[in-house]
Amino acid sequence: MDDGKSKEKKTIVHSALDNIPLVSVMEHASIPWGIKSNESKFVYMNQAAMNFCNIPKGFDVEGRLDSEIPVSWSELAPELQAHDRKAEQSKEGADVIETAYFGRDAILAPWHCAKFPIYHSDGTVLGTMFYAKAFNFYSVYEFFNNSKPSVITLT
Template sequence: MKNCDQQGCLGVTGGSTVEISPQIILMCENSRDPWAIKDLESRFIYGNKANAALLNLPSKFDIESRLDSEIPNPTADFACNFQEHDRKVIELKQNISSLDIYTYGREQITQPYISEKSPLHNQDGKCIGVIFHIRKCHFFPTTSFIGGKLPCSLVFDPPEDLFTKDELEVVFLAIHRMSAKEIAKELDLLDRTIEKRLGNIYRKIGVSFLRQLIDYCQTKGFDRYIPPRFFKPGSKFIDYMQ
């Protein structure tokens, strides 16, 4: 940012200059996680290098004074979601967390992140904007705790290229104990299509029963994989008190 360095940051909000403390800028600049600051109108005042990398911004792109809708990234289509979060933080004057599933990074992979937004106050205690931190989301399947094993986070890329995209969707549902008929209904396919795919899956790994498929998937890590079909772009507020 042209007006930000380790001496602090100057931004403009509502026609007034906003000064961000050097301690905040130093913390953000030295973090590997994405951090950004917006004004009361949801315009960016600051974003660190990790934030630029997450959004896959061009090297010379200046995020200052931009709205989410003006960012050259697929997330721009969901600007209304981000601005709703900003307004909620400012109105309630409290931290708000959300699960955000969007297309991120140079690889343009749809994946989940936790966004934690907080009101930013000046020395007089007046709210001058929103500061937010984004981190990768790690889910832990409850089955990973069985047998005293250390929990492993869910993954969004298949651990091996053994199965086709269609087969991976069937595997995902099958190891969650759905019958062939239930899988067919979920995927909007004929029963015999699912039975054929299950047969192909069993042949590929040399098994005959569901229990064997589940054991194989737990050994190879397929039980931690979620096909893209089952997570869609969007945001959901997180209530940790529920």
């Protein structure tokens, strides 16, 4: 029996989610987040992404291509743009594990970087949004002793 309250609650939640600006969520995140246009030009990067990518303080990335940013990885622009196109062509996006000297301290570490397409309301792709998280390695010992999974498949 529907008393109308569940429908009302769903409408309130949906309405509240519509009013949360995505950039505001990214701005307050501690992990690197960013947005690029479908021309691979940066639209937005939060401070964590600026630090992660070691972009010089005060440098404005907005409207710039990877190749126009004064960092060592700018030479990888063709590969990064190919990754943007791959993410735009898949509803699942595109993931990569990158190992490089990341951050202001230039620490060699692997990171999981994911890109997702951003769609306009008419279904066209506007660009991509991305985030990065430190990649965690688990030994078989740690996996068995700490995680205690119910099913394990090793290959």
